[in-house]
Amino acid sequence: MSYVQNTDRDRKEMLGYIGVSSFDELIEPVARELRVKGDLKLGLPMSEAEVVSHCAALARRNSPASEMASFLGAGIYDRYIPATVRYVLSRSEFYTSYTPYQAEVSQGTLQAIYEYQTMITRLTAMDAANASMYDAATSLAESLLMACAIKRTDRVLVPAALSQRIRRVLESYSAGRHITIESIPWKDDGTVDLDEAERLLSEKAAAVILAQPNYFGLLEDASAVSSLAHGKGALLIALVDPVSLALVAPPGEYEADIAVGEGQSLGIPQSFGGPLLGFMATRKEYIRKCPGRLISATVDSEGKRGYVMTLQTREQHIRREKATSNICTNEGLCALAAAVYLSTMGDDGFREVALQSAAKSHRLYEMLSGLPGVTLPFGKQFFQEFVVRFDGPASRFLSRAKKSGILGGVSLEDDFPELGKGAVLVAVTEKRSLAELELFRDIAAGKEVRV
Numbered sequence: 001m002s003y004v005q006n007t008d009r010d011r012k013e014m015l016g017y018i019g020v021s022s023f024d025e026l027i028e029p030v031a032r033e034l035r036v037k038g039d040l041k042l043g044l045p046m047s048e049a050e051v052v053s054h055c056a057a058l059a060r061r062n063s064p065a066s067e068m069a070s071f072l073g074a075g076i077y078d079r080y081i082p083a084t085v086r087y088v089l090s091r092s093e094f095y096t097s098y099t100p101y102q103a104e105v106s107q108g109t110l111q112a113i114y115e116y117q118t119m120i121t122r123l124t125a126m127d128a129a130n131a132s133m134y135d136a137a138t139s140l141a142e143s144l145l146m147a148c149a150i151k152r153t154d155r156v157l158v159p160a161a162l163s164q165r166i167r168r169v170l171e172s173y174s175a176g177r178h179i180t181i182e183s184i185p186w187k188d189d190g191t192v193d194l195d196e197a198e199r200l201l202s203e204k205a206a207a208v209i210l211a212q213p214n215y216f217g218l219l220e221d222a223s224a225v226s227s228l229a230h231g232k233g234a235l236l237i238a239l240v241d242p243v244s245l246a247l248v249a250p251p252g253e254y255e256a257d258i259a260v261g262e263g264q265s266l267g268i269p270q271s272f273g274g275p276l277l278g279f280m281a282t283r284k285e286y287i288r289k290c291p292g293r294l295i296s297a298t299v300d301s302e303g304k305r306g307y308v309m310t311l312q313t314r315e316q317h318i319r320r321e322k323a324t325s326n327i328c329t330n331e332g333l334c335a336l337a338a339a340v341y342l343s344t345m346g347d348d349g350f351r352e353v354a355l356q357s358a359a360k361s362h363r364l365y366e367m368l369s370g371l372p373g374v375t376l377p378f379g380k381q382f383f384q385e386f387v388v389r390f391d392g393p394a395s396r397f398l399s400r401a402k403k404s405g406i407l408g409g410v411s412l413e414d415d416f417p418e419l420g421k422g423a424v425l426v427a428v429t430e431k432r433s434l435a436e437l438e439l440f441r442d443i444a445a446g447k448e449v450r451v
Helices: 008-018 048-059 083-090 107-124 136-151 164-177 194-200 222-231 284-289 332-368 394-403 434-444
Strands: 155-159 180-184 207-212 235-240 258-262 278-282 293-299 305-312 385-390 423-427
Touching: 083 332, 107 278, 107 293, 107 305, 107 332, 136 155, 136 164, 136 207, 136 235, 136 258, 136 278, 136 284, 155 164, 164 180, 180 194, 194 222, 207 222, 222 235, 278 284, 332 385, 332 423, 332 434, 385 394, 394 423, 394 434
Parallel strands: 155 180, 155 207, 207 235, 235 258
Antiparallel strands: 258 278, 293 305, 385 423
8 A cells, every 4th residue: 555645735735736725726626516525525534444355345346357267359359478577567767768859868768779679670671670559450541541641632442350349549630631541341251251351452542451460360472462452553551460470471571561569468568558659660661751750770979789769750840841750759668668678588588479360360270170169160261369259149158258267259249240249259379278278168068067
């Protein structure tokens, strides 16, 4: 329990600094009918020890996701985070740092961002990466604006099998720029319909967005989509899961022009859905169109190694009409978490995370195959996540699972009604045990289970 002193003198100083004489004057803009009248009903006064005990009792009424077997995914995953990540992040020189406006005096922060950028470029096989994106959705939206600026056109093709939350962010970003977003439908196997993509590309487009794996967890034919996009003069933007890149071809290998994704899997807790970490990497020729900041390594006049902020394509630093973005912060602490996570895991450890996620998800897929009342609508070409359809509404299965200590997945009923009422997106990470997979199977089979 933290303790912050707040004496009458402190309050008086704060009110004086604000320029009001009392608390009532401070909240004067709040309508009187909305103010609490009298005292809050807090009961009798308690000692500090009693307050701690009372709050702990209230907290125990929650059901934290950390105490359940989570099969939730859809972009945010339950992964093991090595203790070194929290330790390094808690150091005051990092924890209290803010955006390095006086960049060159923040050498430690700049080096951390530089290391992070380097790791992202290795992961994606791209030329350069920034460290300024809030999450995958805004990364993708910024890449969309970037592509339209490069190609000087305002039409973008996105897969219909895209997270609807991300789709809404794209639409919000595009509305003010009058950018048209069109969907490429999926085939019966859940992957992009290339014939439809080719038809849509008969009209000029700035970019084609490829989700790899797609929202249903399925692996796309990335090379085919890349060839199609480039053949029609459009850029290819790859939305990728970073962990999958330990097993599948990175965007640079199939000549993506921009690669974006969600870095939460790289040492950042699920929390309540944030803070997250978007990442963005691009090819060398498009660096000057990349939003946010890029940090580079150099040497000073004495030949000593140093780090500098080299590119900031935001409106405060260049003419507004030339700016490609107004991103003016960085994700320093989250980027540092990703860098520490990746360096702690190493190449072999990171690949092991991907292998276990893939193997365990396919093990559960096989366990569910053939169960009465369970349908697996798509094929086996997936990474860590797949769609399962139950007889009856998804909420019924998810409710039964939760009572047994399992977060059973993400319902697709509202976002993709064409998949049926019982459709659920199930993710299996390296953290799931065989016993938890068997428990999931038994619940799916309608068995009575004991917790």
